[in-house]
Amino acid sequence: MNNNKLAKLGISDKLYKGLNYVVLILLAIIIIVPVAWAFIASVKQDIEFYGNPWVLPQGFYLQNFVDAWEKAKMGSYMLNSLIVTSIALGLLLVIALPAAYVLSRFKFRGSVFWNMMFMAGLFINVNYIVVPIFLMLNNGDKAVRGFLGHPIFLNNLFVLALVYAAMALPFTIYLLSGYFKSLPKEFEEAASVDGAGYFRTMVQIIMPMAKPSIVTVILFNFLSFWNEYIISMTLLTTPGLRTLPVGLMNLMAAQKSAVQYGQMYAGLVIVMLPTLILYILVQKKLTQGMTMGGLKG
Amino acid sequence: MDIKKGQRRFIFFCLTPAVMLFIIFLIVPTINVFRMSTYKWGGYTDEKTFVGLQNFTKLFQSEKFYQAFQNSLLLIVVVSVITFALALVFASILSREKLKGQNLLRIIFYIPNILSVVVISAIFSAIYDPNSGLLNAILNLFRGSESAPTLWLGDQKIVIFSLSGAMIWQAIGYYMVMYMASMANVPESLYESAELEGAGRMEKFFSITIPLIWTNIRTTLTFFIISTINMSFLFVVAMTEGGPDGSTEVFLSYMYKEAYTNSSYGYGMAIGVIVFLFSFALAAILNAVTSRDHLEY
């Protein structure tokens, strides 16, 4: 009887596993097909876009990419995006890491208050504060023009990066503090016995341990900085300074004129590729970073 | 005494840059949003009239605002519940069962999250197209190709769910990775002892997995609220512009329409204030409702 039950279990187990595969593969297909579609669309000629969107392209029309890269200046926008994204990531790490460390591992006057404030910051939405930020920077420009002779805040890639870093602070600090909280107190105590100062303890002992979390922070924020266009469009108005997503907006139709679909999808792929590559490079660390990090259960 | 002073200085230096950036680019603009919500201002003149809470009273009498409110709430509920359930189930399959190709599947599932909304919108336009769309083509296999096509983006009763479909597709991978991360921390021994007691898969899932990742689940509830409000705006702008006939208008798309198109900047900012307070309150309520004794492992 016992054997019988086991055998039954074995069968239902196999069935269950098979079912798992079916469901998982179905989900994978639901995700892969549309994504592959976007890539395929980028090598179609404009005229092919008027028919059924699911027909395979007649050939590889790579001219789309050449046009997007050169005529639509996606090449130089890519450089701007790279500059802004890397400065913003650098600033964010330099500013958020110490703050998260201090907020999560020290009790001091105001520590509860600032923890709360940064939490509340999660609820602030970029979409309504972007104009106030613009007005503030513009007033700053008017003020500095008096003694510098030229504006410095608007149309400045560094300032945009600074704003990006600021926007990402609440989430990043939240993520990192969660990780720091999970570390045992002994690390600091041991360091203190060894005579290391607070600063050295943080840089030499805590930071190296936070690596997986840092990778997670970099990936998440890379994605959001890279795809951001509302702030970028508002703070950078000189055409030469545009970032990729804003350039992409301009690849979309001019009013009342024919859409250059092929070029548009090539632009989409150009924006998409770097994020895909980065993701595939770091994807292993991603789960690891979250495992040990702030989202721990 | 000296140690205390050193610590204070360390805390000060670590925290100040983050706090400064936070105040300048998040707190001050938010205060300005609150301030502007009490003014009547077209947007381009010096004439700002203080109107007190008039913008808010008008808001609460506006049918369009209620429609946007209703749609936002519906999206928050539908997208969160379905994404939550699917992400949890898939995370549990991927982390509990020993399946082949797990790693590849994990990479694939996360991909929608790194795509820009513009790409997703283009993809779903091709899926939802009434004549050549993938979805109607599949449905036609069952109902015959002569039947009237379903207007996924044209029928007021369906369109909000079409929108949620795209949003769920985009969000599932993100939450799945989060849940997998915390599931990885649940000790295997717990499952083994449960198995000895004859617990089935379901039982293990509900009595071990869920309670042990409860904190993580609570955290994601807040994320669901924040990101659905934000993402629904991006999706609406890219896919339907609030149409047909206002049936997909959400909080932030309505805010944009009023603040910029209808020259009522102050009124728009009043909507911004409501969004901030609403999401904050909703998160607080959910947080209180879901709080239970923390389980350690």
Added chain:
Amino acid sequence: MKKIISLALTAFLTLSLVACGSNTNNGANTTPGNSATPTPTNATEPAETQVLKFAALETAYGADMWKKVAAGFENANPNVKIETTIDKNLEDVIGPSMKSGDFPDVILISVGQPKGMTETFVKDNNVLDLTDVLSMTVPGESVTVKDKIIPGFTDTSITNPYGDGKTHLMPMFYSPTGLFFNAGLFEQKGWTVPTTWDEMWALGDKAKAEGIALFAYPTTGYFDSLFYALLNEVGGPEFFGKAMSYTEGVWQTPEATQAFDIISKLASYTEQTVPANANKDNFVKNQQLILDNKALFMPNGTWIVGEMGSAPRAEGFKWGFTSLPAVTDGGDRYSYTFFEQIWVPAKAENPDLAKQFIAYLYSDEAAAIFAEAGAIQPIKGLSDKLEGDNKLFYSIYDNGTKAAMGAFATTDPVEGVSISDTVFGTVDSLVTKAKTQQQWVEAITKASDSLRGALK
């Protein structure tokens, strides 16, 4: 070091915040579009260089024609330099800096744009009175601007938004609108183009039998021209004026009811998938219905030929264009004239130079450059020189069709009320039957009532 920099930065910003509330006058002199300050006067050039800041929405006509025209103006006025900002997302590019009080001198962007920038300026009394431009002599010619412009274009409710006879917005490129169709299909089938709505419905039934829908529209936004022309047909210009100024009870008149009935009926003859694609990503698919012989008519403008230039089409396809059918046999037929507007913000720094520039835009020299790019201004005699499709389109008024111009009157902003959303946006719901005609009329009446009190 980084901390010091960030501290210094924040100090700056905090300081500037103090000035935030009051400092909104236009002391600034750079557009963000041109942050490099203009080079100071050249040593060889004694006269002081004046800078004119010009901003235009880039449309199907392209940006090149503006660069050529600007160069032409600079040639004629050696001490003037024109800084141009021409962009497809113009409102986003110049909007923020204008919020802080920094305005271009001349702006070309029309009413009816998604972000409604022009409407906002009109609502705020923020556009300069340009009536005196009409009596200016066109630079390099001996006629005045008024003499060149086709009569009627400078006394519409769009150009003279406050109803006081003063022109605040100048008419630029115009285009007749009406119903576009495949003339080739009509020839093949032996159908005649309907001249009354009754013939229209009869044709609709005939086409339906062959699996072709009578009507399609790109987005509901395209109903503005159709609705305005229709109001003129049912009640004449005077009735149209009443409707446009939200006169009490106007929507309950028999004339209005007739117009609503026609649009409701048109909705029932509309190709069923249209609402699903009536958004900015997919509206081309609705236009494609005409090229594929799946629908007969759509409301559109002359730009459609270029817009669908590379699209595949049914065999024997030939663009046809007609004004709206008449309400009664022998009744007036109307075609709404769409035109773009150019204007000067009240706070522009160089209003006189701006006016000169606008006057120059009506010169033969400038008109030729525009026409080359397909942009036609309402200048007398210009349409005679056209060729091809454009000749057909612009001659629509030659055979008895009347021109309709104007739009809903400008009001102070009323929070939460948008007349165009209410009147045009609802058409989607009429097609899908989510709303009834009665609900539609009630909503229009309500919006109209609340706007009446806010009239300028």
